[in-house]
Amino acid sequence: MHLIVTGGAGFLGSRLISALLSPKNERLGLDVTHITSLDRVACPLDHPNVESVIGDIEDPGLVRSLIREDTFGIAHLAAIVSSQAESDFELGMHVNLDATRAILDACRLHSKRLRLLFTSSLAVFGAGVGRRVEDHSCVKPRSSYGTQKAIGELLVSDYSRHGFVDGRVCRLPTIVVRPGRPNAAASSFASGIIREPLSGVPSVCPVSPSLSMWLSSPETVIDNLIHALAIEERLIDEDRVINLPGISVSVEDMLGALERQAGKETRSLVSFEHDARIDAIVSSWPESFDTQRADALGFHTDAGFDAIIDKFIASRSST
Amino acid sequence: MHLIVTGGAGFLGSRLISALLSPKNERLGLDVTHITSLDRVACPLDHPNVESVIGDIEDPGLVRSLIREDTFGIAHLAAIVSSQAESDFELGMHVNLDATRAILDACRLHSKRLRLLFTSSLAVFGAGVGRRVEDHSCVKPRSSYGTQKAIGELLVSDYSRHGFVDGRVCRLPTIVVRPGRPNAAASSFASGIIREPLSGVPSVCPVSPSLSMWLSSPETVIDNLIHALAIEERLIDEDRVINLPGISVSVEDMLGALERQAGKETRSLVSFEHDARIDAIVSSWPESFDTQRADALGFHTDAGFDAIIDKFIASRSST
Numbered sequence: 001m002h003l004i005v006t007g008g009a010g011f012l013g014s015r016l017i018s019a020l021l022s023p024k025n026e027r028l029g030l031d032v033t034h035i036t037s038l039d040r041v042a043c044p045l046d047h048p049n050v051e052s053v054i055g056d057i058e059d060p061g062l063v064r065s066l067i068r069e070d071t072f073g074i075a076h077l078a079a080i081v082s083s084q085a086e087s088d089f090e091l092g093m094h095v096n097l098d099a100t101r102a103i104l105d106a107c108r109l110h111s112k113r114l115r116l117l118f119t120s121s122l123a124v125f126g127a128g129v130g131r132r133v134e135d136h137s138c139v140k141p142r143s144s145y146g147t148q149k150a151i152g153e154l155l156v157s158d159y160s161r162h163g164f165v166d167g168r169v170c171r172l173p174t175i176v177v178r179p180g181r182p183n184a185a186a187s188s189f190a191s192g193i194i195r196e197p198l199s200g201v202p203s204v205c206p207v208s209p210s211l212s213m214w215l216s217s218p219e220t221v222i223d224n225l226i227h228a229l230a231i232e233e234r235l236i237d238e239d240r241v242i243n244l245p246g247i248s249v250s251v252e253d254m255l256g257a258l259e260r261q262a263g264k265e266t267r268s269l270v271s272f273e274h275d276a277r278i279d280a281i282v283s284s285w286p287e288s289f290d291t292q293r294a295d296a297l298g299f300h301t302d303a304g305f306d307a308i309i310d311k312f313i314a315s316r317s318s319t
Numbered sequence: 320m321h322l323i324v325t326g327g328a329g330f331l332g333s334r335l336i337s338a339l340l341s342p343k344n345e346r347l348g349l350d351v352t353h354i355t356s357l358d359r360v361a362c363p364l365d366h367p368n369v370e371s372v373i374g375d376i377e378d379p380g381l382v383r384s385l386i387r388e389d390t391f392g393i394a395h396l397a398a399i400v401s402s403q404a405e406s407d408f409e410l411g412m413h414v415n416l417d418a419t420r421a422i423l424d425a426c427r428l429h430s431k432r433l434r435l436l437f438t439s440s441l442a443v444f445g446a447g448v449g450r451r452v453e454d455h456s457c458v459k460p461r462s463s464y465g466t467q468k469a470i471g472e473l474l475v476s477d478y479s480r481h482g483f484v485d486g487r488v489c490r491l492p493t494i495v496v497r498p499g500r501p502n503a504a505a506s507s508f509a510s511g512i513i514r515e516p517l518s519g520v521p522s523v524c525p526v527s528p529s530l531s532m533w534l535s536s537p538e539t540v541i542d543n544l545i546h547a548l549a550i551e552e553r554l555i556d557e558d559r560v561i562n563l564p565g566i567s568v569s570v571e572d573m574l575g576a577l578e579r580q581a582g583k584e585t586r587s588l589v590s591f592e593h594d595a596r597i598d599a600i601v602s603s604w605p606e607s608f609d610t611q612r613a614d615a616l617g618f619h620t621d622a623g624f625d626a627i628i629d630k631f632i633a634s635r636s637s638t
Contacts, residue, residue: 089481136457140476140558147477151470157459158466162408239459 001031002071003229006057006103007078008037011178012119012221014044016075019222021047030230036066039078058094060102067106073115073166075229076103081185082123082145082281089144096148104155108164115166116156117229120241122171122214124150126284133286135243135293142284143186157240168228168236173216173246174285176254177312186281190215193251194258194309197269198316206275209252212287216246216301217308219315224299235297245301247308248288257305261313320350321390322548325376325422326397327356330497331438331540333363335394338541340366349549355385358397377413379421386425392434392485394548395422401442401464401600403503408463415467423474427483434485435475436548439560441490441533443469445603452605454562454612461603462505476559487547487555492535492565493604495573496631505600509534512570513577513628516588517635525594528571531606535565535620536627538634542619554616564620566627567607576624580632 003020007013020032036051037043043052055062057078078099079085085092100118107114125133126142141147156167178191189206190213196203216224224244236242249257259267291299302308322339326332339351355370356362362371374381376397397418398404404411419437426433444452445461460466475486497510508525509532515522535543543563555561568576578586610618621627 136459138455138457140455141473142480144477144481147473150473154460154466154469154473158463161461162463 002034002036002068003032004036004038004063004066004071004074006038006074006076006099008035008043008052009039009041010077011180012175012218012225013037013039013075013077015218015222016077016225017043017045017047017050019226021049030226032072034070038063038066056099058099058102060106063103063106064109067110067114071114073117073229074103074107075117075225076100077117077119079119079149080145081183082121082143083186083188083278084184085145085148086143086186086281092144092148096145097151100148100152101155104159104165108159108162113163113166115229116159116168117225118152118156118167118169119225120149120153120169120171121146122173122243122285122289123281124153124171125286133243133289135239135290137286143281153241160240166233167240168231169241170225170228171241171243172221173214173244175218175221176215176308178218179312179316186278187213189278190251190254193254193270194312197258197266198262198313200266200269202269202271204271204273205251206273206278207251207282208274208279209255209272210250211279211283212248212250213282214246214285214287214289215249215305215308216244217311219311220245220300220302227297227299231297239293242294242297242299243289243291245291245294245299246289247302247304249305254305257309260306261309321353321355321387322351323355323357323382323385323390323393325357325393325395325418327354327362327371328358328360329396330499331494331537331544332356332358332394332396334537334541335396335544336362336364336366336369338545340368349545351391353389357382357385375418377418377421379425382422382425383428386429386433390433392436392548393422393426394436394544395419396436396438398438398468399464400502400504401440401462402505402507402597404464404467405462405505405600411463411467415464416470419467419471420474423478423484427478432482432485434548435478435487436544437471437475437486437488438544439468439472439488439490440465441492441562441604441608442600443472443490444605452562452608454558454609456605462600472560479559485552486559487550488560489544489547490560490562491540492533492563494537494540495534495627497537498631498635505597506532508597509570509573512589513573513631516577516585517581517632519585519588521588521590523590523592524570525592525597526570526601527593527598528574528591529569530598530602531567531569532601533565533604533606533608534568534624534627535563536630538630539564539619539621546616546618550616558612561613561616561618562608562610564610564613564618565608566621566623568624573624576628579625580628
């Protein structure tokens, strides 16, 4: 079967494609044999069954033209991240809202009901939810990114209710440790304060050491996205939006784990310099979730932050 | 000062315009002297300071052209109602979502920050909120109308947070007794079962007598919309969305009040015939709200359902 992945050239997208085509995923009951990556740049994967299309996801005609006879779904991962969606309001609305709508309408107008995976974020929560989020906590975003993701959730749910699409929405924790360079996500520092010191490079933390964040490793998030794509529809029919499991860790405890894994000197490469703009966004996000529902649905959790650092070190040495 | 009212030809819009221009509203601190009604049909009011513009509210250029030097805000009331938004999905998305966005962008691109009143609905709630809604209850619409209104709320909140607009969102209870003819709102019967018998006409109730609804008279809703337009911004700055007060009344108790006001024979004109489509929409709405916040902000409530019928009878005889 064929799957379209928007944002397929990105960090999560390319990992998702790679994982879906690896033999170990056959057991999941997802028989994905061909994948089309749709992104503004080429998908970095070199695989005979991956087609890389460079184009605008906001173009409804382009998305429709990529849907084939054997297409079973779309994994819609492309997005403008939090800081950028806040500073470039029009771009954020265009990509995070208009493109999501264009993809939903491409599905609606297709003759066969397609499965749609949409990645949302804990940024849909803001003031008024308290420190711990329940499955029925109130969505009150305090950023344009969170607003646009919350709107995407509402649209996927309504299109699914109408039967236009078989939608699955995953609210992602903050993903650490991301490899590569810092990006325009407000949470980018959370990877930076681990990744940079492990390479001997200083890193600046813009928030207080006591700030707790809701985290997941990239590997666990990819496992969970595949699980969300594969899960039986009847299990999520009533509520398409899933708060993915994560672990709640303070910046201080993240650095404690870094010290345990890599020594005092490595940890000492992290300094603190408060950034009010970053802090306002990140501290509006909840620090912990009740994930009973996701747990019961079989989604995965990391063992702890030391394990997350371990995985990152292992992935660095394997590439 | 000048105000634009979308849906100004409609039931609420024309009453809002009329009330704003009546001398008794001067005391509210809202100095509205001129009003432009924007609607697909002409505003029925004949008043020298009311300009009636016939056009599409989805046309951003048209909305922008109506903003004058002395415009202080827009009351955006135009909408496709619940049953119609459910059956004509594209029309609902177009009017309830695209037009709201066009109006917000017209405000954003205007040189002066405008006040924006947006009418939302209890239909933003659905499964999972329980029978009684708190101020922080979870928005999980179970209709396209509710979805589109929930998206409008998110947009108004985010545009307000950016300072693009000074937004105020009122979640309206079901309004009874509406005069005139039944409309395509799923809740239309709630007015019909009072209005029709009072005119000696039979009426069919599509839901169970035990179903409770969250109700407000038109007069109280208009008072509350004016209050929402007039209220100091600092009081709602943290949360732009207000659950308006109402009263929770079962269909049975509505008919009891009808019998008290108009006799057994009048009540006997109401028969029951279950309509699964209507029932699915209306019974997904909450029956009662905790309105502590709205009460503290000075919003008004009806004295009871007998008083609502009284007001309707009085308004009929005065026109």
